[in-house]
Amino acid sequence: xxxxxxxxxxxxxxxxxxxxxxxxxxxxxxxxxxxxxxxxxxxxxxxxxxxxxxxxxxxxxxxxxxxxxxxxxxxxxxxxxxxxxxxxxxxxxxxxxxxxxxxxxxxxxxxxxxxxxxxxxxxxxxxxxxxxxxxxxxxxxxxxxxxxxxxxxxxxxxxxxxxxxxxxxxxxxxxxxxxxxxxxxxxxxxxxxxxxxxxxxxxxxxxxxxxxxxxxxxxxxxxxxxxxxxxxxxxxxxxxxxxxxxxxxxxxxxxxxxxxxxxxxxxxxxxxxxxxxxxxxxxxxxxxxxxxxxxxxxxxxxxxxxxxxxxxxxxxxxxxxxxxxxxxxxxxxxxxxxxxxxxxx
Numbered sequence: 001x002x003x004x005x006x007x008x009x010x011x012x013x014x015x016x017x018x019x020x021x022x023x024x025x026x027x028x029x030x031x032x033x034x035x036x037x038x039x040x041x042x043x044x045x046x047x048x049x050x051x052x053x054x055x056x057x058x059x060x061x062x063x064x065x066x067x068x069x070x071x072x073x074x075x076x077x078x079x080x081x082x083x084x085x086x087x088x089x090x091x092x093x094x095x096x097x098x099x100x101x102x103x104x105x106x107x108x109x110x111x112x113x114x115x116x117x118x119x120x121x122x123x124x125x126x127x128x129x130x131x132x133x134x135x136x137x138x139x140x141x142x143x144x145x146x147x148x149x150x151x152x153x154x155x156x157x158x159x160x161x162x163x164x165x166x167x168x169x170x171x172x173x174x175x176x177x178x179x180x181x182x183x184x185x186x187x188x189x190x191x192x193x194x195x196x197x198x199x200x201x202x203x204x205x206x207x208x209x210x211x212x213x214x215x216x217x218x219x220x221x222x223x224x225x226x227x228x229x230x231x232x233x234x235x236x237x238x239x240x241x242x243x244x245x246x247x248x249x250x251x252x253x254x255x256x257x258x259x260x261x262x263x264x265x266x267x268x269x270x271x272x273x274x275x276x277x278x279x280x281x282x283x284x285x286x287x288x289x290x291x292x293x294x295x296x297x298x299x300x301x302x303x304x305x306x307x308x309x310x311x312x313x314x315x316x317x318x319x320x321x322x323x324x325x326x327x328x329x330x331x332x333x334x335x336x337x338x339x340x341x342x343x344x345x
Contacts, residue, residue: 029217029221029222030189030193030217030221030222030223030225031193031222031223032185032186032190032191032193032194032223033104033107033183033184033185033186033187033190033223033224033284033334034107034223035185036180036183037104037106037107037180037183037229037230038106038107038229038230038231038236039180040119040121040236043121043173043176043177045177045180045181046159046177048155048158048159049159049160049173049174049177049178050174050177050178050181051155051159051345052155052156052158052159052174052178053174053175053176053177053178053179054178054345055152055155055345056070056146056171056174056175056178057069057070057071057175057178057179058070058071058343058344058345060072061145061146062128062134062136062142062145062146062171063089063090063134063135063136064090064091064134064135064136064137064141065090065091065135066145067090067091068088068089068090068133068134070102070127070175072087073087073089073095073099073133074099074101074102076102076103076182076342077339077342077343078288079101079103079285079288079289080100080101080102080103080105080182080285080288080289081098081099081100081101081288081289082099083290083291084098084099084291084296085098085291085295085296085297086098086099086295086296087099087133089130089132089133089134089135090131090132090133090134090135091135093131093132093133093135094132095132095133096132096262097112097113097262097294097295097296098113098291098292098293098294098295098296100113100281100282100289101282101284101285101288101289102179102182103182103183103184103284103285103334103336104182104183104184104224104282104284104285104334105120105179105182105282106120106179106180106182106183107223107224107226107229107230107282108224108226108230108279108282109227109228109229109230109234109235109236109237109238109239109240110237110238110239110240110279111123111279112126112279113264113278113279113281113294114264114265114267114268114277114278114279115239115241115265115268115279116268118236118237119176119236119237120176120179120180121172121173121176124172124175124176124179125139125168125172128142128168128172129142139168140168142168142171143166143167143168143171146166146171147166152166153166156170156171159174160173183334184284184285184333184334184335184336185334185335186334186335187284187331187332187333187334187335188200188204188330188331188332188333189204189208189328189331189332190334192331199331200328200331201327203323203324203327203328204324204327204328204330204331205328206324206327206328207324207325207326207327207328207329207331208328208331210321210324210325210328211325211328211329214309214313214315214317214321214325215312215313215315216308216325219240219242219280220280220283224282224284225282225283225284225332226240226279226280226281226282226283227240227280228240239265239279240279240280241265241277241278241279241280242277242278242280242312243276243277244258244264244276244277244278244293244294244311244312245258245259245276245311245312246311246312246313247310247311247312247313247314248311250310250311252307252310252311253311256293256295256297256298256307257295257297258276258293258297258311259276260295262294262295263275263276264276264277264278264294265277265278265279278294283329283332284332284333284334285332285333285334286301286329286332287301287326287329287330287332287333288333292304293307301326301329302322302323302326305317305322305325305326306322
């Protein structure tokens, strides 16, 4: 499948492209998080499947050495990430890229920093057999520990029909169903968009204006601040990307290893013009997911704003501008479920 690429090189360019797209509903650059994300027809949401997925999410048995669970790297109580530049997976292997949040991930159209997974199901299936993540040698090996447990045999039977339902595909589908419940609606900016003018402070309002004027909204827009949602302009499986760094030659290139050996989308399709193309990440809950960028090289959000202004738009932002933009970004933190729902069931 062809990938839709939008390199965010000019402020507003992506917005103009989308405004011109045929057969779309009225375009709003920012929208509150919907009540539920898109759900594939071959994996409908059910309470039984979601409960099984939650059980699996916290279970280290899915890793080859029983040492890590999905929650080890995507800690739901830490914004859906782990606070590390690079994560440590099974057998002590270190990942090559920073762990992105799973909160609101169901509103994306593609997964991984390079967009190589076309769905949540695809991404989860790849995670389990990735040597640096869960480390399982193959799908069959991953499911063996689950088949030995009466609890899982019962849960799989309840969630899925068929003979011997403890299958890799079913485990993946259950995990995806659970991840689709990980949403953080009703943040201050959501409430502001819904008409509560008191939801944002004056500093946040100034930050929002700067966010648009400086060009950030060229890529970080719509419900997830990561470009189009699945099915609207871009179908599921096709990515929305930005060139990073777009403008080379700043001190940040070396300081934060922005032009290193990892060249993003290029490693997937080998296209020269896809070097350093990265899937646009969500900005929801971004104040909780430091460090930043694909390599986790930037420790603070304030510095990340300065880096993006310079490398994407050749802008130097003042201290006050950075403070206001970060204040606006704090308003993208949504409401989380009760703490007990984010621990081992």
